[in-house]
Amino acid sequence: MQAEQEDHKTDLELTHGGLHPLFSYPDGDVVLGSKDRVLFRVHSFTLKTTSGWFRAMYTLPQRGATAMDPETIYVDEDAQTLEGLLRMVCGLPIPRLDSWDVIEPILHAAEKYDMPGPMSIVRALVVTPPLLSDPLRLYAMACRYSWQDEAMMASRYTLTLNLHSPEHRATLQKLGTDALLNLFQLHRTRRETLRNRLDDPPFVNDTGDTSCSNCGSLVDYHTWRELKYVIIMEMDGRPLGDTVVNPGLLEWPAARACWSAKCINCDRVLYDKTLTMRVIRECIEQLPTTIEWVSELFNP
Numbered sequence: 229m230q231a232e233q234e235d236h237k238t239d240l241e242l243t244h245g246g247l248h249p250l251f252s253y254p255d256g257d258v259v260l261g262s263k264d265r266v267l268f269r270v271h272s273f274t275l276k277t278t279s280g281w282f283r284a285m286y287t288l289p290q291r292g293a294t295a296m297d298p299e300t301i302y303v304d305e306d307a308q309t310l311e312g313l314l315r316m317v318c319g320l321p322i323p324r325l326d327s328w329d330v331i332e333p334i335l336h337a338a339e340k341y342d343m344p345g346p347m348s349i350v351r352a353l354v355v356t357p358p359l360l361s362d363p364l365r366l367y368a369m370a371c372r373y374s375w376q377d378e379a380m381m382a383s384r385y386t387l388t389l390n391l392h393s394p395e396h397r398a399t400l401q402k403l404g405t406d407a408l409l410n411l412f413q414l415h416r417t418r419r420e421t422l423r424n425r426l427d428d429p430p431f432v433n434d435t436g437d438t439s440c441s442n443c444g445s446l447v448d449y450h451t452w453r454e455l456k457y458v459i460i461m462e463m464d465g466r467p468l469g470d471t472v473v474n475p476g477l478l479e480w481p482a483a484r485a486c487w488s489a490k491c492i493n494c495d496r497v498l499y500d501k502t503l504t505m506r507v508i509r510e511c512i513e514q515l516p517t518t519i520e521w522v523s524e525l526f527n528p
Contacts (some may be wrong), residue, residue, distance in 0.1 A: 251314055259300040260314075266307035268314055269298060273450070278317040288518035309333040316346040325350065328365045335369065351375060360385060364399040366442030369405035379407075379445045380518040383414055387468035387517070391415060393511040404420065410519040418515045425511045426456050430503065445493040451486040452499065469512040477505050 246267045251322035275282035277380035312323050312334045325331050338346040354366055371380035412445040462472050478482045487501045
């Protein structure tokens with residue numbers, strides 16, 4: 229297969245003189261050369277009307293390139309990136325943009341050449357399912373370009389992630405300080421708010437001597453204390469909290485021990501399982517779900 233691909237590439241170069249087959253306009257007056265030696269012959273008018281960078285360049289004195297003698301400009305982008313960018317500005321069908329490894333170079337090139345058209349196309353696509361599967365990269369990209377709605381949506385999707393996992397380190401390093409701190413603050417706030425709420429009524433207070441509501445004898449609420457610890461640890465690793473109620477409060481050993489705990493004097497069950505689970509679910513649903521957006525902090 230690799231040999232066939234190499235043969236095809238050679239035939240393409242021989243046939244088109246190194247020109248990309250989609251960008252070999254005979255009347256094109258400018259040739260863009262990618263860093264991997266693929267040429268794109270296009271019209272300078274297209275570049276001037278879609279790119280602030282090229283528009284500024286063409287205000288400078290030029291040598292008078294024509295279709296018979298086009299000007300050649302070599303750029304830093306590879307052929308795949310340049311093709312995606314030119315497809316967008318030339319009105320051709322856009323390539324499949326379902327991978328951050330494809331999208332990020334196009335976005336960086338669009339930013340470099342001041343091309344708002346391609347950036348708006350990519351912005352519309354970044355919230356589609358293939359790209360939402362990596363919410364941290366979406367969050368980093370949205371913060372870089374001050375895309376508020378996308379950044380807030382991405383921050384919500386990151387609640388399924390443990391930001392302390394080594395696998396996320398490389399992406400987190402791309403974030404600016406404020407964007408990074410805001411994301412960590414969202415995750416921490418959810419955990420700590422729930423921790424504090426579990427000490428308020430109708431939950432029992434396990435910090436001092438307490439008595440059975442039925443017979444009045446002293447009760448040790450250690451099973452509730454242990455369950456709270458497990459809940460908070462789960463929220464630390466997955467701040468979304470969707471796994472706390474189900475399966476957590478149904479299957480965790482600490483949960484089963486809590487629901488089966490009884491007063492040693494009157495044999496009454498200490499905890500109302502149904503009420504406790506309902507209130508914990510309500511508490512989680514009331515937690516903040518997105519970062520707080522402050523425009524001044526996210527401007528590039």
